Amino acid sequence: MSIPTKEEVSALLGGITEPDLRRGLNELNLIRGIEIDGSTIAVTVAVTGPGPHLPKYFNEVIPSKLIGVFPDVTEVKVATTQLTEQERAAMVGSVKKDTPGLLGRSDTHTQVIAIGSGKGGVGKSTTTVNIAASLVKQGHSVGLLDADVWGFSIPRMLGIHEKPKVVEDMIIPPEMFGVKIVSIGLFTTEDNPVVWRGPMLHKALQQFLEDVHWDEPDYLLVDLPPGTGDVSISIAQFLPGASMVVVTTPQQVAEKVAQRAGFMAEKTGLSVAGVVENMSFFRGDDGKVYNIFGSGGGRNLATTLNVPLLGQIPIEPRLTQFADIGAPIVLQHPDCEAAEALDGAAKELANILPPKPRSAKRISLPLLGGH
Ligand SMILES: Nc1ncnc2c1ncn2[C@@H]1O[C@H](COP(=O)(O)OP(=O)(O)OP(=O)(O)O)[C@@H](O)[C@H]1O
Ligand SMILES: [Mg+2]
Structure with missing residues (x-):
């Protein structure tokens, strides 16, 4: 008979x-x-929280591993x-110890890259969402x-409306297209705007870095608000060693933008890694290029800041459509x-x-369960 041993079942599951x-x-x-009785295997698994999604998941996945x-x-x-409260607290404690939050850490594995610009509406x-999805395509977390x-605007752009789960005091970010996402928008609704002021915002951002179980991804992209305000300064304070990508348009006002970006980098301590020029041109059906918003702004800014120009993104009407239906264009239309x-x-x-490189190797928890 081809019946596994308890050890084999344990290793598989x-x-x-x-x-x-x-x-x-x-x-x-x-x-x-794990109980094995002839051709029947009974498995008991502890779930970390209430709700039907975990029992449903295990009811599907466990038989599929054995039958x-x-x-x-x-x-x-x-x-x-259900885990007891004590068990849950111990488990969360171990996970946190294993991968502490990102707040204030310069020794983290994660490359933190803030995406900013001097002004609003430049893209x-x-x-941010497209670079995030693209980095996932390249195999990064x-x-x-x-x-x-x-x-x-991130929840709408990625079509995500799921509230983050909370286990003990740990916030588990929902995942979309392989990207772990946290936004105030996941805790509120678009028609219920955030009216918090400085100190509360600072606290909320702090919590997003401390209590969210980011699990030390390769990259954490931070979508900054327009301008050089408090939020950017808080982020820079919370994330020592973070870099910044400056997004700009091709208009020949580079000097002003450069001044602002340089000012922001200086004020926040974020080092600028590169420039992305967005809405660079429009290519008609006949292949002809129209420089609708002028040209040269990205290159000039990159030269002034002495950083590389990472890319020139054309005007693509589908980008707006895709942003509204919640799918990054690098996934939906990778060939455009x-x-x-x-x-x-x-x-x-x-x-x-x-x-x-990852500094500390993840250490497995000792097996405490009785089987
Ligand atoms: N290359 C592009 N082609 C066409 N539309 C674009 C392009 N880039 C951005 N857009 C559109 O321009 C608008 C502004 O873009 P986005 O929201 O990304 O800018 P932002 O800099 O984040 O704005 P804010 O400062 O308000 O946060 C959106 O409707 C977006 O879909
Ligand atoms: Mg924005």
């Missing part, structure tokens, strides 16, 4: 990822019992049990913090010129700021 904390079941010590793999196993019964958020607390330019900018950025 232990590799299943817990969908909220994104760690293996054995690592989190969530397998609480068909062992021809003589014909039935898999899955039972779930910061569009650039990516988080996206929407620091535009008043004018948040705008997507190629955005992919190119992301590659260039990853060349300049490659992922940092």
Whole structure:
């Protein structure tokens, strides 16, 4: 008979990822019992919180790991049990110790890149979501913090409306297109604007870096609000060693923009890694290029700041449509010129700021469960 041993079952199921904390079941010590009776295997697994999504997930994934793999196993019964408060606190404590929040850390694995500009409406958020999705395409792990607390647009641009889950005091960011996302917009609604003032905003951003389980991604992109305000300064204070990408348009007002960007970098302590020129030109159906907003602004700014020009993104009407239906163009239309330019900018950025090596190896939790 081809029936596995308890150890074999444990090893197989232990590799299943817990969908909220994104760690293996054995690592989190969530397998609480394995009984083998002839061709039937009964598994008990602990869930980290209430609601039906975890039992449903385990009811699907656990049988799929055993049935068909062992021809003589014909039935898999899955039972779930809730973690006790103490167990949950201990688990969250271990996960936090393992990967502490990003707040104030210069030793983190994560490359933090803030996307800013001197003025509004130049395409910061569009650039941020597309570079995020593009970095995922390149195989990197990516988080996206929407620091535009008043004018948040990331949830809509990525079509995400799911509230972050909370386990103990740890906020689990929802994931879209492989990007972990946190935005004030996930805690409120677009018709219920944020009226918080400076100190509360500062506190909210602090919490987003301290209590959110970012899990030290390769990159954390931060979509800054327009201008050089308090939010940018808070971000720079919270994230020592962060870099900045400046988004600009091709208008020949580079000097002014450069002044503002330079001023912002100086004021915030963020070092500028590069410039993205957006809305650079429009290419008609006949292939002819129209410099609708002028030309040369990005190049001039890059030269003045002495940083590379990461890309020139053409005007692409579909970018606006895609932003409204919640899908980055680099995924929806990877072959169009705008997507190629955005992919190119992301590659260039990853060349300049490659992922940092991981310093500490993740240590598995000791197995405490009885099976
Ligand atoms: N290359 C482009 N082609 C066409 N439309 C674009 C392009 N880039 C951005 N847009 C559109 O321009 C508008 C402004 O873009 P976006 O919201 O990204 O700018 P922003 O700099 O983040 O603005 P804010 O300062 O308000 O945060 C959006 O409607 C977006 O879809
Ligand atoms: Mg924006």
